Amino acid sequence: MRAWGRLLRAQATTKRELAAELQAEHGLSMTAYETLYVLARADGRRLKRVDLAERLVLTPSGVTRLLEGLEAAGLIEKVACETDLRVSYAQLTDAGFEKLEQASCGHTGSVRALFEEHLDDSEIEQLAELLGKLPGALDEGQSCPRG
Amino acid sequence: MRAWGRLLRAQATTKRELAAELQAEHGLSMTAYETLYVLARADGRRLKRVDLAERLVLTPSGVTRLLEGLEAAGLIEKVACETDLRVSYAQLTDAGFEKLEQASCGHTGSVRALFEEHLDDSEIEQLAELLGKLPGALDEGQSCPRG
DNA sequence: ACGGTATAGTTGACTACTCAAGCAACTTTA
């Protein structure tokens, strides 16, 4: 039960710090970063909006609004699907990929630093393990695109 | 590093569910609930806005806006401090305390259920332990007011 | 082929925060 309170506060606190940094250094929101990240690792660097919504834990309308911004910034583009006229893919542009690479090292570094400041390696491993059992955990891979 | 991604998603997913339930059953937002909760356990059931901000991981303006709502709903009231005219306490009203009690059992039940669905007791204990080492962890007590 | 239902996405109105700026009351210092 303490676990829940701590989950809330730990996440809120760390997220706030990291978001501020990401914003200051690269002009990206946390969610925008996550978006570029999942797109970069997706097949063909594109994803249906609906899949994006699931991965980012956002509603479809949230995705629409998010992508509006990213498209305006030239980091992604809208690509129509040939076989289903309803779906439009979010396609990572080269600029978007570069942006991600620029932001990636700094950001993952900060995340790592923040965790390692408070936990040792095996504890982090344990934590990942435990959190992985909670809902919302779809499998992912490593930290760096092109890594 | 996976830990971070999972922390984000686990929290987003669970929070979404629990918030919806809390809203449907008691008309409270997650943050409102947390507020009532920390006030109930505070000395004299009141807290300075600035302290509230720290505990809820909110900015002062966020607290102002939040308390506006809670005060309008009669769950808290504004009480001026006698020795320092700048500070105004948020004082939990009886109605607020009752509201908390009503919401408390259902909510803590849901939280517990959600965790226990995926983790066993010792894992939950471990998780709480690990999250407790992350920033933002100030000590708290048990789950139920008056408990 | 055609009506019914499900799915993908968008839009308008709203909520819950944030930040930057500001005011008021307190403290320090000289």
Add this chain to the structure above:
DNA sequence: TAAAGTTGCTTGAGTAGTCAACTATACCGT
């Protein structure tokens, strides 16, 4: 005892998301 600085809180404007309602396309049974 007054200027300068600090602290507690509020306010205006903006951002990021939500929900409910909508359009458009696709699929399915008859």
